Amino acid sequence: MGVMLKTKAKSLLGMFFAFLVLSPVLTRSVTPSLNDDVLGLIVFKADIRDPNQKLVSWNEDDDSPCNWFGVKCNPRSNRVTELTLDGLSLSGRIGRGLLQLKLLRKLSLSSNNLTGNISPNLAKLENLRIIDLSSNSLSGSIPDDFFKQCGSLREISLAKNMFSGKIPSSLSLCSTLATINLSSNRFSGPLPSGIWGLNALRSLDLSDNLLDGEIPKGVESLNNLRLINLSKNRFSGFVPDGIGSCLLLRTIDFSENSFSGNLPETMRKLTLCTLMNMRKNSFSGEVPNWIGEMKSLDTLDLSGNKFSGGVPVSIGNLQLLKVLNFSANELTGSLPESMTNCASLVALDFSQNLIKGDLPQWIFDSSLKKVSLSEKKVLARMNGPFASSMGNSFEKLQVLDLSHNQFSGEIASSILVLSSLQQLNLSRNTLVGSIPVTVGELKALNVLDLSENWLNGSIPVEISGAYSLKELRLEGNFLAGKIPTSIENCSSLTTLVLSKNNLTGPIPAAVAKLTNLQNVDLSFNGLAGSLPKQLANLVHLVSFNISHNHLQGELPAGVFFNTISPSSVSGNPSLCGSAANKSCPAVLPKPIVLNPNSSSDSTPGAVPPTLGHKRIILSISALIAIGAAAVIVVGVIAITVLNLRVRSSSSRSAAALTLSAGDDYSQSPTTDANSGKLVMFSGDPDFSTGAHALLNKDCELGRGGFGAVYRTALRDGRSVAIKKLTVSSLVKSQEEFEREVKKLGKVRHPNLVALDGYYWTQSLQLLIYEFVSGGSLYKHLHEKSSGNHLSWNERFNVILGTAKSLAHLHQSNIIHYNIKSSNVLIDDSGEPKVGDYGLARLLPMLDRYVLSSKIQSALGYMAPEFACRTVKITEKCDVYGFGVLVLEIVTGKRPVEYMEDDVVVLCDMVRGALEEGRVEECVDARLQGKFPVEEAIPVMKLGLICTSQVPSNRPDMGEVVNILELIRCPSEGQEELG
Numbered sequence: 001m002g003v004m005l006k007t008k009a010k011s012l013l014g015m016f017f018a019f020l021v022l023s024p025v026l027t028r029s030v031t032p033s034l035n036d037d038v039l040g041l042i043v044f045k046a047d048i049r050d051p052n053q054k055l056v057s058w059n060e061d062d063d064s065p066c067n068w069f070g071v072k073c074n075p076r077s078n079r080v081t082e083l084t085l086d087g088l089s090l091s092g093r094i095g096r097g098l099l100q101l102k103l104l105r106k107l108s109l110s111s112n113n114l115t116g117n118i119s120p121n122l123a124k125l126e127n128l129r130i131i132d133l134s135s136n137s138l139s140g141s142i143p144d145d146f147f148k149q150c151g152s153l154r155e156i157s158l159a160k161n162m163f164s165g166k167i168p169s170s171l172s173l174c175s176t177l178a179t180i181n182l183s184s185n186r187f188s189g190p191l192p193s194g195i196w197g198l199n200a201l202r203s204l205d206l207s208d209n210l211l212d213g214e215i216p217k218g219v220e221s222l223n224n225l226r227l228i229n230l231s232k233n234r235f236s237g238f239v240p241d242g243i244g245s246c247l248l249l250r251t252i253d254f255s256e257n258s259f260s261g262n263l264p265e266t267m268r269k270l271t272l273c274t275l276m277n278m279r280k281n282s283f284s285g286e287v288p289n290w291i292g293e294m295k296s297l298d299t300l301d302l303s304g305n306k307f308s309g310g311v312p313v314s315i316g317n318l319q320l321l322k323v324l325n326f327s328a329n330e331l332t333g334s335l336p337e338s339m340t341n342c343a344s345l346v347a348l349d350f351s352q353n354l355i356k357g358d359l360p361q362w363i364f365d366s367s368l369k370k371v372s373l374s375e376k377k378v379l380a381r382m383n384g385p386f387a388s389s390m391g392n393s394f395e396k397l398q399v400l401d402l403s404h405n406q407f408s409g410e411i412a413s414s415i416l417v418l419s420s421l422q423q424l425n426l427s428r429n430t431l432v433g434s435i436p437v438t439v440g441e442l443k444a445l446n447v448l449d450l451s452e453n454w455l456n457g458s459i460p461v462e463i464s465g466a467y468s469l470k471e472l473r474l475e476g477n478f479l480a481g482k483i484p485t486s487i488e489n490c491s492s493l494t495t496l497v498l499s500k501n502n503l504t505g506p507i508p509a510a511v512a513k514l515t516n517l518q519n520v521d522l523s524f525n526g527l528a529g530s531l532p533k534q535l536a537n538l539v540h541l542v543s544f545n546i547s548h549n550h551l552q553g554e555l556p557a558g559v560f561f562n563t564i565s566p567s568s569v570s571g572n573p574s575l576c577g578s579a580a581n582k583s584c585p586a587v588l589p590k591p592i593v594l595n596p597n598s599s600s601d602s603t604p605g606a607v608p609p610t611l612g613h614k615r616i617i618l619s620i621s622a623l624i625a626i627g628a629a630a631v632i633v634v635g636v637i638a639i640t641v642l643n644l645r646v647r648s649s650s651s652r653s654a655a656a657l658t659l660s661a662g663d664d665y666s667q668s669p670t671t672d673a674n675s676g677k678l679v680m681f682s683g684d685p686d687f688s689t690g691a692h693a694l695l696n697k698d699c700e701l702g703r704g705g706f707g708a709v710y711r712t713a714l715r716d717g718r719s720v721a722i723k724k725l726t727v728s729s730l731v732k733s734q735e736e737f738e739r740e741v742k743k744l745g746k747v748r749h750p751n752l753v754a755l756d757g758y759y760w761t762q763s764l765q766l767l768i769y770e771f772v773s774g775g776s777l778y779k780h781l782h783e784k785s786s787g788n789h790l791s792w793n794e795r796f797n798v799i800l801g802t803a804k805s806l807a808h809l810h811q812s813n814i815i816h817y818n819i820k821s822s823n824v825l826i827d828d829s830g831e832p833k834v835g836d837y838g839l840a841r842l843l844p845m846l847d848r849y850v851l852s853s854k855i856q857s858a859l860g861y862m863a864p865e866f867a868c869r870t871v872k873i874t875e876k877c878d879v880y881g882f883g884v885l886v887l888e889i890v891t892g893k894r895p896v897e898y899m900e901d902d903v904v905v906l907c908d909m910v911r912g913a914l915e916e917g918r919v920e921e922c923v924d925a926r927l928q929g930k931f932p933v934e935e936a937i938p939v940m941k942l943g944l945i946c947t948s949q950v951p952s953n954r955p956d957m958g959e960v961v962n963i964l965e966l967i968r969c970p971s972e973g974q975e976e977l978g
């Protein structure tokens with residue numbers, strides 16, 4: 001029977017709606033023991049998702065639901081009277097199953113994730129007293145007759161959902177309603193007037209909706225009302241006189257509406273009222289003197305209105321008052337002495353008024369925790385000597401805002417022993433003297449704002465004691481001296497503003513330890529020296545303004561400083577880096593002399609081939625001389641190499657270098673570059689016998705994302721190109737660097753610029769490349785001065801050679817990362833040689849940001865996946881760059897061309913032309929009539945395929961080579977025929 005029942009129950013569930021129509025008669029006749037409540041709840045359960053399995057105890061085989069989770073029954077009838085399923089993360093809709101629970105008195109489903117409309121029949125459950133559906137995602141409007149049969153409803157809360165539309169007028173029929181909470185929805189329109197007839201109502205919360213209109217007269221019949229909250233709506237008009245008849249009112253919150261007029265005098269009778277919040281309306285007139293009769297008030301907020309006149313003396317009668325906020329009105333006069341009697345005050349805010357006079361002494365004798373007397377309008381201000389007012393019973397004070405007044409005199413050290421103080425704002429006064437060292441006692445202080453005063457002296461070292469500081473603002477004073485390194489103890493600092501002072505000395509590396517820093521402003525001081533490299537560790541920085549100081553040297557590395565706005569670093573003549581719009585001397589060609597062996601002093605045999613015959617580590621006394629930056633600026637660099645001496649082969653400090661230049665530069669050697677290691681992969685004997693080579697600005701061949709390249713000649717006359725890496729702060733450890741470079745050195749191919757060797761020191765890395773004479777493809781394509789333009793055959797050759805070189809790199813598991821026409825060199829015989837390959841491997845990680853900023857000059861070549869963090873970057877990014885290169889070679893146009901008011905992206909243009917059947921027109925005008933169409937069009941198509949958005953749609957470079965060879969064949973055949 002049990003099994004049968006179960007089966008039946010299940011099949012019934014499947015047809016529930018039919019069942020509902022026929023119930024309850026049918027239910028009872030078919031399955032007499034299956035009770036309505038079990039079925040109703042099981043159907044309810046079937047409609048919702050229960051991620052935390054809270055409803056597993058709900059089993060349809062049970063005869064009674066009374067032991068189920070969240071269910072309560074009447075012990076006599078065994079019928080469900082309460083269903084409480086709050087905060088269970090239930091989602092889905094509230095189905096019709098609940099309508100079966102005929103004897104339900106309380107339904108509470110708050111704080112779940114329920115969605116959809118509310119069932120129009122819910123309120124018809126005539127026994128329901130409490131409905132709480134608050135804090136879900138229910139939506140839609142509520143039918144106007146929803147409450148038509150609301151029987152014995154006492155409490156309804158639909159708060160914190162997304163209900164919209166009007167509040168149903170049938171609500172006025174629920175004569176037993178005591179609590180209505182419709183707050184935080186999107187109800188709109190005027191209130192149904194009948195609502196004011198609900199004289200059982202005790203609590204009405206309609207806050208945070210879009211309700212408008214005026215409050216109708218008739219409020220007076222709500223004589224049970226204890227709480228009314230209409231805040232954050234669009235109500236307007238006057239507050240009706242009737243409100244004074246709601247004698248039990250304890251909470252009145254009309255804040256953030258558009259009420260106007262004065263407060264009705266009837267309110268003086270509301271002597272039980274503890275909270276009155278009229279904040280942000282348009283109330284005007286004087287603050288009535290009868291306010292002092294509302295003796296129970298503990299919170300009075302009239303801020304953000306247009307109250308004028310003086311502060312009524314009767315305020316002093318409010319002895320329970322804790323929070324008084326009259327800020328942002330037009331109050332005048334001074335603070336009444338009677339306020340001394342407000343013995344319970346904890347927070348006082350009279351800021352932004354026109355109040356003047358001295359800071360009253362009573363403030364300091366009270367138990368206040370929060371005082372705000374700041375003044376943002378200009379007419380009149382608090383003034384007086386600041387320090388003398390300080391009393392001793394001020395220990396509870398947490399917030400003190402006296403900003404923008406006319407306080408003068410020194411800050412007494414006594415103010416800074418307020419151990420509870422969390423926020424102290426004395427900004428915009430005329431305080432003088434120095435910051436008391438007792439500032440270090442303020443262990444709880446979060447915010448210290450002393451800006452825009454006349455403070456002098458230095459920032460006390462004791463500031464480290466205020467270790468809870470999050471914001472330190474001292475700008476616009478006359479502070480001098482250094483930024484104390486002790487500031488590193490204020491490790492919670494997020495905001496540090498010291499601008500417009502007279503601070504000197506360096507920015508201490510200690511600042512870099514404040515890893516929570518977001519906003520730093522040190523501008524307009526006399527700070528000097530170079531920026532600590534460690535600043536790169538400040539990963540949360542949003543702004544960092546060091547403009548108008550005497551700082552020098554390079555900006556720190558890293559994402560933030562690479563993209564810092566120029567205005568944040570301007571006004572430091574010796575600061576350099578891209579943001580400072582001035583290249584760093586370190587990037588300028590340092591005269592580099594490669595002279596492993598002095599011609600006079602050396603014995604050739606003294607150079608030991610230490611590590612195998614392919615490589616020589618040169619043990620030499622001088623290799624590299626770095627000239628003074630000043631001379632480089634003048635543009636004249638003469639290098640003489642002196643004192644080159646080969647050390648004895650037994651010296652194991654093999655790589656020690658003495659830096660030395662001509663007499664003119666005897667002061668120039670920098671200490672950090674005075675030892676290093678030179679490795680030539682080929683062990684070229686001519687190189688090791690010594691020669692002097694000269695590098696100067698004239699020898700600069702170009703620069704790219706990773707550094708500048710110079711030409712120099714070896715002793716035997718052979719030229720090499722030397723690339724000085726500018727990413728030195730990013731490169732890996734020496735060991736990793738060497739491993740990667742050696743790997744790159746092993747890749748040899750006729751179409752690759754050979755890497756011949758390298759030089760390593762911690763701060764300087766050089767890569768020594770084969771020198772290719774013919775200039776870059778970019779020059780040949782885009783610079784008019786380059787003379788003869790490339791013929792079709794030459795272009796095809798370049799395409800094919802480049803493809804082969806990339807295919808070879810990929811075979812060796814090396815991604816180029818930086819393919820572009822300026823990295824393709826053309827040698828005397830017209831063969832392309834691809835350079836700059838694989839340098840991204842020298843970076844500590846394949847940081848896309850660094851890659852894309854270092855390769856930013858390669859605009860237009862960068863594969864779309866660089867922008868997409870979730871896509872792995874593979875060698876297919878080279879295929880993309882190659883595709884762009886192909887189109888560039890064939891069309892003679894740059895990958896991205898900036899027209900007057902247009903930006904033309906090459907591959908889009910060619911793709912468009914292809915679709916319109918006029919791709920031929922895209923071929924370089926200089927080739928018109930002189931190219932085989934049957935090669936050019938397939939080559940362009942190949943270029944387009946290579947630039948597919950999806951990496952996997954792009955061919956391998958190996959396939960590309962094959963395709964190109966296929967394309968070429970017929971044409972060559974023709975040529976032979978012709």
Ligand SMILES: *[C@@H]1O[C@H](CO)[C@@H](O)[C@H](O)[C@H]1NC(C)=O
Pocket residue numbers: 089090091112113
């Ligand atoms: C509620 O649903 C939303 C959207 O489905 C989900 O993001 C959220 O985590 C859910 N909250 C709870 C408490 O289950």
Ligand SMILES: *[C@@H]1O[C@H](CO)[C@@H](O)[C@H](O)[C@H]1NC(C)=O
Pocket residue numbers: 134135157159160181182183203204205227229
């Ligand atoms: C109305 O409901 C919201 C959400 O549950 C709650 O925060 C608020 O305090 C309630 N209002 C009253 C007057 O109880």
Ligand SMILES: *[C@@H]1O[C@H](CO)[C@@H](O)[C@H](O)[C@H]1NC(C)=O
Pocket residue numbers: 478480502
């Ligand atoms: C700033 O300091 C320098 C050197 O100590 C001093 O000469 C100068 O007058 C100071 N400027 C101001 C505005 O205090």
